[in-house]
Amino acid sequence: MNEVAVVKNQILDVEISDLINNGMGLVKINGYPIFVKNALPEEKVQIKITEVKKTYALAEVLVIYQTNPYRVTPKCKIYDQCGGCNLQHLSYKYQLMMKTNFVKEALVRIGKLDVKVNDCIGMQDCWKYRNKTQVPFGVRNNKVIAGFYKENTHEIINMDTCEIQDALADEIVNYMKFLAQKYSIPIYNETEHKGNLRHIIIRKAHVTKEYMVTLVTKEDKLKNENKIIDDLVNKFPQIKSIVQNINPQKTNTILGDKQKVLYGDEYIIDYIGDVKFAISSKSFYQVNPIQTKVLYDQVLKYAELTGNETVIDAYCGIGTIGLYLAQKAKAIYGVEIVSDAIKDAKLNAKLNNFNNAHYEVGKAEDIIKKWQKENIKADLIIVDPPRKGCDSSLLDTIKTMKIPHMIYVSCDPATLARDLNILSDTFNIIEVQPVDMFPHTSHVETVVLMSRK
Ligand SMILES: C[S@@+](CC[C@H](N)C(=O)[O-])C[C@H]1O[C@@H](n2cnc3c(N)ncnc32)[C@H](O)[C@@H]1O
CATH class of the missing domain: 2.40.50.140 (Nucleic acid-binding proteins)
Structure with a gap:
């Protein structure tokens, strides 16, 4: 050492x-x-x-x-203090080159794989891309503030505008600060575990332009609830749903178990391509809608579906990837560990009249083994695991299942490289395509097409 x-x-x-x-x-x-x-x-x-x-x-x-010639002045005024973005001081072109390199380097160093990596696909307009805004409330000098935690701390930096978030969502946050002040709503203090209003979460449906506001409170009761609702929807008619989530715990987890709809529906509706999705306040939904379509189109292209294929969608969340492919496949089998997400996936399949999508709650490593025993023969498996990558027993099962094609969607090049190394005795890597889902941060998503040797 x-x-x-x-x-x-x-x-x-x-x-x-x-x-x-x-x-x-x-x-x-x-x-x-x-x-x-x-x-x-x-x-x-x-x-x-x-x-x-x-x-x-x-x-x-x-x-x-x-100075590096690609250094630029960050657009954001609180870039030095906020922990949200970490590459705004780098030109976007260079960010993309770096992301391609992150993937290449991980595949060589960790995966021991010498394969071509395509250039990272970036965005035309790489600002204001996020469809989800999530900020804590605080108080400074008797004024209600809301913003981001200073890097590695729990100190709230007040934010009026964020360069990667939706502009209207910023306006809603600012207005909610004003309403909290106007109606003297007690703001939650996490050190003392006192006060009520903890977080605001805003989701925007990119295609329908519907907005959902979730107010996270410590207590069931929200003072002046009706006035707040009236003021919010009068000022922003785009808000189609307001949800109160109650989180009484002293915890860093934002959402509690209990929630109630204060206004409108439990869901807002969005589309990815032609496929319709109902998004609830708790659903995992990709935060960059423009690049999500780019990512899923890449998966669709790699899948080369003819209508006769059975596809496994492992780590399926609310079913987005599989349902994006469902029109062109014979059957989709989705598995996901969060039961609420599977509820949403089933609802989304119904919403689109897809009768060929089947879902099960459980660990991908267990359920896919069960499907193997039930003799379900897949032509393609798609895995989209969390950052820690796939469980090694799932990779073992996939190897013995004789599935001709596999598509790995990864949000962490290091665990992707580790898993590809494990799979490389059974699968050939055909193409590696990084996609930039998170401009101005160092995160990179990668889609890998593999075929069985
Ligand atoms: C990166 S997300 C992908 C979601 C979805 N494919 C999408 O594009 O929206 C990973 C998902 O894996 C789920 N998950 C985590 N561990 C799991 C496991 N062992 N088995 C099944 N699902 C798991 C998480 O709850 C999460 O929804």
Whole structure:
């Protein structure tokens, strides 16, 4: 192991060698890595060490002597304080190049795979893309604020506008701050576990332009509830649903179990392509609707469906990927661990009159094994696991199932590379396509097409 090469508060002049996948610049001193916030490759900078660990150190930039030509001024006014984006100081073109590299590098280093990686597909307009806004309330100088937590803290930074969120959602948040002040709503204080109004969550249906507002409270009762509802819907007729979610726990988890509809429907309706989806306040739904279609079109293209195929949609959430393919397949089998999501998936299948979609609640690793025993023969399996990747027993089952094609949709290049390495004795990797679902952050989504050897 490389020895610790620095001490806390040390000031050093260094040249950044790389950008790593959490958006930080990297410099190594005698093999010991230092991760530098807001620093880019090829930059000569003066840094201050802020934290020293056995295997790495963290640092901040004090002076930039030589600037990377792709460095840009961040659009966001609170970029330095907010932990939401970490690549706004990099031009969008370079962000995409970096994301392609993150995937390539992970496949080589972790996956031991030497395969071609296509250029990351970016957005034409890479701002204001998010369809979901979720912010906590707080109080500063007797004024209601709402915004983001300062990076690695629970201190709320007030936000009037966010460059990656929907503009109308920002207006709704600002208006809700005003209403909370006007009607003297007690704001939740997480240290003391007192007060009532905790969070506001706004969802926008990209195609229908319907909005859903969820107010998270500690208590069942919301003071001046009717006045708040009237004011919100009068000012923003786009709001089709207002939900109160009650979370009485002292916890970092935002949503509680109990909720009630205060206004309108329990769902708002959105479309991805021609497929209709009902979105509830608790549904997992991709946050970048434009790129979701790009991602799903890539899956559809790789799937090469003729109408005779049986497709397994593993980690299916509310069924979006499978239902996007359902019109062109014989049957879809979806599995997901969250039972509410499966309820939504079944509703979504019904909404589109798809009678060929079957869903089960459970762990993908258990249910797919069960399907194997039931002799369900799939022509294609799609996996879209969370960041930790697929369970190794699921990969073993997939290998023995003799499924001709597999599509892996991944939100973490490292676990993707690990899993592809495991699969590589059974499957050939045909194509690797990164898609940028989260501009200005270092996250990257990847779609991989594989065929059985
Ligand atoms: C990245 S999301 C994908 C959702 C969906 N495919 C989509 O595009 O909206 C991963 C999903 O896997 C689910 N999940 C996590 N672990 C699981 C497991 N062991 N078996 C089945 N589903 C699981 C999560 O609840 C989540 O809905």
